[in-house]
Amino acid sequence: MGHVKKSRAAAVQQSQRGTEEPAFIKWTLITIALLFCFVFLLLPLVNVFAQAFSKGLGYYWESLVNPDAWAAIRLTIIVALVSVPLNVGFGLAAAWAVAKFEFRGKSLFITLIDLPFSVSPVVAGLMFVVLFGLQGFLGSWLDAHDIKIIFAVPGIILATMFITFPFVARELIPVMQATGTDQEQAALTLGANGLQTFWYVTLPSVKWGLIYGIILCNARAMGEFGAVAVVSGHITGQTETMPLRVEKLYNEYNAPAAFAVASLLALLALVTLGIKTWLEWHQAREFAKAQSLLPLGAERSSENASQTA
Amino acid sequence: MSIELRNVSKKFGEVTAVNKVSFAVKEGELIALLGPSGGGKTTVLRMIAGLEMPTSGDVFIRGQRVNDLSVQQRNIGFVFQSYALFKSMNVFRNIAFGLKIKKWKRADIQARIDELLTLFGLQGLEKRYPHQLSGGQRQRVAIARALAPKPSVLLLDEPFGAVDAKIRQELREWLVTLHHDLNVTTVFVTHDQEEAMEVSNRIVIFSRGVLEQVGAPREVYDQPANEFVARFIGVMNILEPEVRDGVARLGELEFPALGQPEGQKLRIGFRPYAVQISADLTQYRYHAVLRHTFFLGIMLRVELELPSGLVLRARMSKEEYAHEGLYDGREVSFQIRQYRVLARQEATLPPETDLSYQAPPVVGENI
Numbered sequence: 268m269g270h271v272k273k274s275r276a277a278a279v280q281q282s283q284r285g286t287e288e289p290a291f292i293k294w295t296l297i298t299i300a301l302l303f304c305f306v307f308l309l310l311p312l313v314n315v316f317a318q319a320f321s322k323g324l325g326y327y328w329e330s331l332v333n334p335d336a337w338a339a340i341r342l343t344i345i346v347a348l349v350s351v352p353l354n355v356g357f358g359l360a361a362a363w364a365v366a367k368f369e370f371r372g373k374s375l376f377i378t379l380i381d382l383p384f385s386v387s388p389v390v391a392g393l394m395f396v397v398l399f400g401l402q403g404f405l406g407s408w409l410d411a412h413d414i415k416i417i418f419a420v421p422g423i424i425l426a427t428m429f430i431t432f433p434f435v436a437r438e439l440i441p442v443m444q445a446t447g448t449d450q451e452q453a454a455l456t457l458g459a460n461g462l463q464t465f466w467y468v469t470l471p472s473v474k475w476g477l478i479y480g481i482i483l484c485n486a487r488a489m490g491e492f493g494a495v496a497v498v499s500g501h502i503t504g505q506t507e508t509m510p511l512r513v514e515k516l517y518n519e520y521n522a523p524a525a526f527a528v529a530s531l532l533a534l535l536a537l538v539t540l541g542i543k544t545w546l547e548w549h550q551a552r553e554f555a556k557a558q559s560l561l562p563l564g565a566e567r568s569s570e571n572a573s574q575t576a
Numbered sequence: 577m578s579i580e581l582r583n584v585s586k587k588f589g590e591v592t593a594v595n596k597v598s599f600a601v602k603e604g605e606l607i608a609l610l611g612p613s614g615g616g617k618t619t620v621l622r623m624i625a626g627l628e629m630p631t632s633g634d635v636f637i638r639g640q641r642v643n644d645l646s647v648q649q650r651n652i653g654f655v656f657q658s659y660a661l662f663k664s665m666n667v668f669r670n671i672a673f674g675l676k677i678k679k680w681k682r683a684d685i686q687a688r689i690d691e692l693l694t695l696f697g698l699q700g701l702e703k704r705y706p707h708q709l710s711g712g713q714r715q716r717v718a719i720a721r722a723l724a725p726k727p728s729v730l731l732l733d734e735p736f737g738a739v740d741a742k743i744r745q746e747l748r749e750w751l752v753t754l755h756h757d758l759n760v761t762t763v764f765v766t767h768d769q770e771e772a773m774e775v776s777n778r779i780v781i782f783s784r785g786v787l788e789q790v791g792a793p794r795e796v797y798d799q800p801a802n803e804f805v806a807r808f809i810g811v812m813n814i815l816e817p818e819v820r821d822g823v824a825r826l827g828e829l830e831f832p833a834l835g836q837p838e839g840q841k842l843r844i845g846f847r848p849y850a851v852q853i854s855a856d857l858t859q860y861r862y863h864a865v866l867r868h869t870f871f872l873g874i875m876l877r878v879e880l881e882l883p884s885g886l887v888l889r890a891r892m893s894k895e896e897y898a899h900e901g902l903y904d905g906r907e908v909s910f911q912i913r914q915y916r917v918l919a920r921q922e923a924t925l926p927p928e929t930d931l932s933y934q935a936p937p938v939v940g941e942n943i
Binding site: 447449450452453454455456457458459460463467468471472474 | 625627646647648652653654656658660661662663664665673674677678721722725
């Protein structure tokens with residue numbers, strides 16, 4: 268291991284030496300990178316706030332407390348409040364199943380968890396329309412029982428859940444796999460039941476990964492546009508979330524109001540980014556700790572695992 | 577009896593990890609489950625704990641059949657090979673965990689932990705987290721945590737596997753002292769025969785899921801039940817002479833074999849210390865050349881090459897060696913003072929390619 272570390276350090280040193288020599292290349296690259304960052308990331312962000320406040324603080328405030336904008340904000344929060352906890356529950360269950368058990372079709376299951384990442388959000392929305400819409404698979408049955416899903420809040424929640432489905436599970440699986448089941452087994456031998464083991468041992472050990480997943484899940488749940496746009500029906504004051512509201516206001520040439528609502532979403536993004544950075548730093552530390560807890564004779568423990576397996 | 581296994585078997589799918597194992601542990605004993613890896617010893621330990629359920633057979637703890645009891649109901653203390661300390665809890669909360677689950681009063685928990693911290697030399701470390709402890713400290717915390725709720729038996733899986741060699745010796749001595757002080761029935765798993773010999777009252781030897789022998793360290797060394805045990809515990813010369821006219825012969829060596837069927841091959845085993853060597857060629861019956869001398873501290877091991885090409889291993893003290901005036905290449909006479917006819921147990925013998933079997937550890941020789 269010491270050998271690996273040394274060679275890695277040497278590699279880093281070498282690569283640094285490689286960039287050291289032609290100073291003009293170094294500065295050209297840095298300038299290009301920073302310029303890109305400024306033009307494509309920072310400038311638009313600043314512009315959002317500049318546009319939002321272009322007609323003054325009063326107009327900004329008016330745009331936000333406008334009943335339609337307010338309804339959009341409320342709906343967005345409701346959607347997040349329903350879909351995030353449900354996905355946390357699912358994510359925990361899925362991560363637990365993947366990390367702690369061996370079962371048939373496990374790799375297929377892991378692939379399926381990632382499906383929402385690879386499907387276009389518009390297609391995801393259409394899937395729900397095809398399933399629950401009036402012309403859809405279950406449409407006539409739902410209509411007969413007077414249950415409204417498409418062009419109503421349940422549809423928006425379903426679409427959001429589908430899109431944000433992988434976030435928590437994806438974050439938890441590697442953390443849980445790294446922790447293994449030893450600590451849980453130790454809790455059992457000390458008399459703890461399943462629930463106590465989960466609450467006192469499993470949950471604290473995945474705490475940071477879980478928070479990280481929730482933050483990302485929430486940011487996406489509040490910001491989702493494509494899938495929600497397909498199923499919502501754009502009924503102002505009823506089925507319009509903040510991203511949809513932004514689009515509608517913009518199409519109505521009310522840029523300052525559109526940017527006012529957009530500024531809230533941008534603010535959410537900034538807060539998410541801040542928490543994410545802090546968590547990453549914290550998680551790196553936790554991981555280092557977990558690594559240092561591995562027994563010295565790692566090859567022996569794997570030997571034992573194959574023995575008991 | 578503190579622990580008893582009757583005809584316990586465990587299958588993982590098609591693989592039989594443990595095959596009809598029966599043995600008993602007396603109250604207050606310190607027992608080693610010994611065998612090469614893959615021998616099924618960890619599975620046996622986990623079945624006693626209730627972390628693994630036997631496919632057939634019964635497990636008893638203090639006379640009660642515990643097959644249907646869960647881990648939580650068995651009142652055992654288990655120390656994992658990785659120690660499995662709760663990394664989100666400090667030392668105090670790790671040790672207190674079992675007591676809190678069992679709803680001890682706060683004052684009682686404090687008193688019990690103070691007692692354990694003193695006993696384990698962990699005072700002042702209560703607030704530390706597992707990642708802030710050394711390997712030895714982690715192990716002591718793991719054992720303290722397992723013992724805190726006063727279990728009826730203490731089970732340890734490879735307790736010395738995860739620390740480096742220097743600390744390992746200290747920990748062994750410490751475990752023996754601890755067991756002496758607490759007198760709690762203790763079962764530990766090890767693949768290191770030296771460790772088993774040094775620490776335990778009795779050793780249970782496994783190979784490939786089958787129990788080979790149960791006995792005190794001295795017993796399994798002096799009277800190995802079969803060839804596997806003989807070779808796994810210490811060094812042994814093993815020969816396969818053929819019986820002719822009531823005598824088993826191999827090269828110039830002869831062993832009386834009255835009543836053995838003609839033409840049969842016997843398995844004869846003898847420890848290196850049973851070979852007596854003299855520089856006086858007229859003293860003993862057989863002759864050989866001293867081919868190589870190995871220095872093992874106060875003892876020496878020598879390799880004798882017989883005229884027929886057979887090589888035997890012998891052991892002697894430095895004084896004897898000097899007194900006889902021996903050196904590599906010298907011709908000597910020797911005799912075999914005692915030997916055993918070994919039971920053939922082909923089924924349980926590891927194949928010749930098994931490393932743990934090909935190169936038996938030499939340390940057992942010093943006993």
